[in-house]
Amino acid sequence: MAAPRLFRPAARLLSSRLTSAPLRPQTACAPSILRFRGYATESGTKEVTVRDALNEALAEELESNKKTFILGEEVAQYNGAYKVTRGLLDRFGPKRVIDTPITEAGFCGLAVGAALAGLHPICEFMTFNFAMQAIDQIINSAAKTHYMSGGIQPCNITFRGPNGFAAGVAAQHSQDYSAWYGSIPGLKVVAPWSSEDAKGLLKAAIRDPNPVVVLENELLYGQAFPMSEAAQKDDFVLPIGKAKIERPGKDLTIVTLSRCVGQSLNAAAELKQKYGVDAEVINLRSVKPLDVETIVQSLKKTGRIMCVESGFPMFGVSSEILALSMEYGFDYLTAPAVRVTGAEVPTPYAVGLENMSFPQEDTIVSQAAKLLRL
Amino acid sequence: MQSLRSTRFLRSSQPLSKVPRRWSNSISQRPGSDRVRFPGAINSKFTTDMTFINPTEMSNIPTYRVMDSDGVLVDKSRKSIDVPKEEILTWYKNMLTVSVMDVIMFEAQRQGRLSFYMVSAGEEGISVGSAAALTPDDVVFAQYREAGVFQQRGFTLKDFMSQLFANRFDNSKGRNMPVHYGCNYPRTHTISSPLATQIPQASGAAYALKLQSLQNPDTPARIVACYFGEGAASEGDFHAGLNIAATRSCPVVFICRNNGYAISTPTLEQYRGDGIASRGVGYGIDTIRVDGNDIFAVYEAMREARRLALQDGGKPVLIEAMSYRVSHHSTSDDSFAYRARVEVEDWKRRDNPIIRLRKWLENEGHWSEDLERETRDKIRKEVLREFGEAEREKKPPLREAFEGVYDELTEEAEAQMKELKRILETYPEEYDLHQFQDGVNGLR
Numbered sequence: 001m002a003a004p005r006l007f008r009p010a011a012r013l014l015s016s017r018l019t020s021a022p023l024r025p026q027t028a029c030a031p032s033i034l035r036f037r038g039y040a041t042e043s044g045t046k047e048v049t050v051r052d053a054l055n056e057a058l059a060e061e062l063e064s065n066k067k068t069f070i071l072g073e074e075v076a077q078y079n080g081a082y083k084v085t086r087g088l089l090d091r092f093g094p095k096r097v098i099d100t101p102i103t104e105a106g107f108c109g110l111a112v113g114a115a116l117a118g119l120h121p122i123c124e125f126m127t128f129n130f131a132m133q134a135i136d137q138i139i140n141s142a143a144k145t146h147y148m149s150g151g152i153q154p155c156n157i158t159f160r161g162p163n164g165f166a167a168g169v170a171a172q173h174s175q176d177y178s179a180w181y182g183s184i185p186g187l188k189v190v191a192p193w194s195s196e197d198a199k200g201l202l203k204a205a206i207r208d209p210n211p212v213v214v215l216e217n218e219l220l221y222g223q224a225f226p227m228s229e230a231a232q233k234d235d236f237v238l239p240i241g242k243a244k245i246e247r248p249g250k251d252l253t254i255v256t257l258s259r260c261v262g263q264s265l266n267a268a269a270e271l272k273q274k275y276g277v278d279a280e281v282i283n284l285r286s287v288k289p290l291d292v293e294t295i296v297q298s299l300k301k302t303g304r305i306m307c308v309e310s311g312f313p314m315f316g317v318s319s320e321i322l323a324l325s326m327e328y329g330f331d332y333l334t335a336p337a338v339r340v341t342g343a344e345v346p347t348p349y350a351v352g353l354e355n356m357s358f359p360q361e362d363t364i365v366s367q368a369a370k371l372l373r374l
Numbered sequence: 375m376q377s378l379r380s381t382r383f384l385r386s387s388q389p390l391s392k393v394p395r396r397w398s399n400s401i402s403q404r405p406g407s408d409r410v411r412f413p414g415a416i417n418s419k420f421t422t423d424m425t426f427i428n429p430t431e432m433s434n435i436p437t438y439r440v441m442d443s444d445g446v447l448v449d450k451s452r453k454s455i456d457v458p459k460e461e462i463l464t465w466y467k468n469m470l471t472v473s474v475m476d477v478i479m480f481e482a483q484r485q486g487r488l489s490f491y492m493v494s495a496g497e498e499g500i501s502v503g504s505a506a507a508l509t510p511d512d513v514v515f516a517q518y519r520e521a522g523v524f525q526q527r528g529f530t531l532k533d534f535m536s537q538l539f540a541n542r543f544d545n546s547k548g549r550n551m552p553v554h555y556g557c558n559y560p561r562t563h564t565i566s567s568p569l570a571t572q573i574p575q576a577s578g579a580a581y582a583l584k585l586q587s588l589q590n591p592d593t594p595a596r597i598v599a600c601y602f603g604e605g606a607a608s609e610g611d612f613h614a615g616l617n618i619a620a621t622r623s624c625p626v627v628f629i630c631r632n633n634g635y636a637i638s639t640p641t642l643e644q645y646r647g648d649g650i651a652s653r654g655v656g657y658g659i660d661t662i663r664v665d666g667n668d669i670f671a672v673y674e675a676m677r678e679a680r681r682l683a684l685q686d687g688g689k690p691v692l693i694e695a696m697s698y699r700v701s702h703h704s705t706s707d708d709s710f711a712y713r714a715r716v717e718v719e720d721w722k723r724r725d726n727p728i729i730r731l732r733k734w735l736e737n738e739g740h741w742s743e744d745l746e747r748e749t750r751d752k753i754r755k756e757v758l759r760e761f762g763e764a765e766r767e768k769k770p771p772l773r774e775a776f777e778g779v780y781d782e783l784t785e786e787a788e789a790q791m792k793e794l795k796r797i798l799e800t801y802p803e804e805y806d807l808h809q810f811q812d813g814v815n816g817l818r
Binding site: 073074077078079081099101102103104105106129130132133167168169170171172173344345346348349350351352353356 | 488489490540546548549550551552554566567568569605606608609610611636637638639643644645706711712769775779784786
């Protein structure tokens with residue numbers, strides 16, 4: 001039995017750096033990844049937060065497609081629990097931006113029904129942790145009806161909301177559902193990291209005729225990323241099922257998604273600085289369909305693969321990627337593939353424990369160094 | 375199968391009358407009858423007048439109150455409050471404690487000293503008043519705005535603070551979110567974040583208590599008290615929970631805190647019927663609506679509800695307690711984005727459970743301005759002292775980082791714990807373990 005990585009090196013738990021900082025940082029991510037993006041200063045690019053990028057995507061799609069509408073708890077009057085839908089009620093009115101009672105099963109079912117009847121709903125969950133109350137609607141109805149009805153009932157619906165790590169909100173608010181939805185035939189699943197990802201993938205999700213689950217991350221909402229001129233236009237759409245090489249390299253392939261992309265980029269920079277190795281970082285963007293080709297091509301180039309994600313260790317996105325690399329790239333692997341994941345524990349509250357239960361940059365670096373025998 | 379089940383019931387040495395009888399097999403629609411005898415509705419009169427029931431034309435369920443907002447008993451002819459003065463003073467101090475703690479902890483969250491907090495301003499009367507009618511053996515399922523229930527049932531400031539700061543005295547050992555309190559005794563299930571899941575669970579726990587007293591009639595009768603807000607009552611779990619409690623005759627009292635807001639959603643957008651109470655009626659449950667700012671009304675209703683719940687072998691009761699959520703939903707919310715500050719200030723001043731009981735106490739000559747100042751001051755100091763101590767207190771032993779996922783440690787966790795211990799013992803100079811209880815020995 002593959003031993004799940006329950007805890008990462010204990011030194012983290014005990015390092016004085018952690019213990020001398022009892023206060024929980026209010027902003028959990030430092031935008032240090034920006035320095036790797038060479039084109040940040042090019043003319044025409046603009047710094048945009050993920051929140052604003054999502055908001056822009058929603059506004060553009062509401063504008064261009066009369067069949068779309070947003071519904072969820074707190075999305076209208078309150079501008080969204082995380083302010084992603086800010087200003088949309090004022091702009092599009094209460095028929096297109098709808099507050100619902102606290103019934104995930106109810107409003108999700110309503111959205112699925114509206115989709116089966118031909119509209120293109122965008123269903124916001126306050127977090128995907130709460131979508132558990134409605135998961136039957138998502139999986140048994142949204143994902144399967146097109147197939148079961150013989151193709152006469154398409155379900156053009158977008159489910160979106162924050163997923164995965166958060167700060168200080170413990171087990172029932174911090175789970176990563178990428179693997180859950182990623183395992184369902186009939187669903188498409190995307191997980192944006194940067195602002196461009198957020199805008200391009202959300203727009204693609206809304207336009208896609210299938211049910212698409214958009215797994216955002218709460219800690220990324222306030223983070224600003226440069227957005228190219230092309231991405232600022234209202235026809236900017238990213239293809240679902242296509243990964244992006246965020247950083248090219250020749251020594252190691254790091255496959256990752258969502259917030260872990262930023263962490264992996266920082267780790268890759270540290271690997272370069274400390275050991276002089278070039279890690280290639282692949283931002284999956286799409287969990288389903290999965291861009292196996294990009295992964296395998298990279299793996300053929302580097303000969304080593306590591307997957308970084310925040311889900312639980314077993315039966316997860318990284319398990320899948322490791323299995324695929326073995327199936328399609330076994331002969332090219334020069335070292336056993338490695339995964340860095342969340343710990344096999346319901347996310348604890350205490351900040352020290354919480355840090356240890358999700359991948360951290362130094363874990364990625366140390367695991368990569370081990371893999372590369374540095 | 376059906377009959378098998380009922381005979382098993384009969385064998386449990388209980389008198390026949392205690393067993394709910396299943397009528398469905400014995401009823402048939404006789405010709406000439408003026409009433410419905412279908413299995414689904416056994417005593418409904420036929421009518422030739424085709425009228426749809428329009429709920430807006432029906433009068434609303436009344437709200438039970440004992441004293442008005444000036445702290446004066448409304449019904450002059452009723453007997454006086456049959457609770458000793460000392461106990462009422464304890465309630466008052468408990469409400470004050472929760473409210474003082476709320477202000478301090480809300481501020482502490484704003485300073486970044488904890489990640490999250492939820493206050494219960496305006497709802498102290500419901501939680502303290504209802505908990506006062508419970509025994510420590512009664513089982514409580516709370517939501518997350520019932521600090522008063524914990525306070526009234528003997529949770530100490532140290533208990534609260536230890537949980538909030540996740541130190542070694544925290545019952546949840548640093549694993550659970552702030553305000554998700556829980557304790558073994560008095561029987562109180564640990565609070566769970568997803569809304570309304572506690573409602574069907576409460577019915578199940580009540581069913582367990584019922585079976586327990588059937589099998590062992592000498593044990594003291596107990597009920598389950600289940601708390602939730604009017605927003606949570608929109609979740610499917612509410613309906614499932616009430617229906618099964620009614621059909622299985624579970625001794626559970628559901629207490630809905632109807633505080634007007636579910637985060638930003640006002641009740642007008644949450645439901646259209648006559649509050650949550652009307653739903654209890656629909657499920658065939660004894661139901662009452664009370665003025666939640668009137669602690670006597672809440673207490674009396676809860677005491678009676680408890681009695682009813684234990685009658686006839688057990689049955690559910692629903693209490694809808696009306697109040698106004700003076701506070702923000704949580705530290706993640708700024709409610710002035712969706713309601714006027716003046717509306718909140720108005721409620722704060724005009725009517726709230728603490729001021730109302732204070733007026734009553736003053737009218738009765740049990741309380742004064744001086745006592746108020748003194749008491750508030752004392753509570754404030756106590757809260758700050760416990761706050762400081764809890765913040766400085768050691769963290770749970772290191773082994774708690776590995777334990778608890780399963781009943782027993784997994785082999786992997788065991789191995790990792792051993793390895794950690796080996797490292798810590800090999801390089802004692804490298805690691806500062808002073809903040810963990812028992813240092814390296816905390817690893818067993």
